[in-house]
Amino acid sequence: MSMHVLIVNDTTYEIDVDPRTPLLYVLRNDLGIISPKFGCGLSECGACTVLADGRPVRACCVPVGSLASQKIVTVEGLGTPERPHPLQQAFIDEQAAQCGYCIPGMLMSAQALLAQNSSPTDEQVRQALAGNLCGCGTHIRIVKAIQRAAGIMRREEGRP
Incomplete structure (x- = not known):
């Protein structure tokens, strides 16, 4: 110790x-x-x-x-229940979680991606999440949520 x-x-x-x-x-x-x-x-x-x-x-x-x-x-x-991070809010809005077990890991991988690439393609999102498994199969909603969050974060930073 x-x-x-x-x-x-x-x-x-x-x-x-x-x-x-x-x-x-x-x-x-x-x-x-x-x-x-x-x-x-x-x-x-x-x-x-x-x-x-x-x-x-x-x-x-x-x-x-x-x-x-x-x-x-x-x-x-990332955020609080009162002020969720854009990624957290996008996952809620897109109903990207089913059982929710994988979601914390998905959110953290997505955050790392968006910190490096504010406008990822769907393929880049999938590559960034390749090591995160979702047993419920909400992958399509997860990708949509990350793209939604990317747009929100770009607007908040004044980027197109």
Whole structure:
């Protein structure tokens, strides 16, 4: 066990854990941040996706000791129920969630994409989500939601 400093959703935490502990367990069990889900435990389904310094990572397989000074963002850091992030609102508007289990990972992968590419094609969206599985099959609605959010975010930034 050793002390680790994590910056999660703009809050700094000091935690005493084995550095090999997967980030997912620290987020859920130690910090009470429950949006990242355990899916496969093999970094293949994307249910546990969070952002580390803006890049999507699989929290089930990333050891907490490898994240020193990186800013971690989960769905809880995107928006609030009162002021949802445009991605969250678009997923609601497009009814992109069915069971909802995959949605936090989808949102985080989409956020990483839109931070790099404000006008992605449908194919670029699909490629960005290739590592995120949805058992309910709402992929078409998810792509539509991400395109809707991209448009909203461009307008908010004053871009066409």
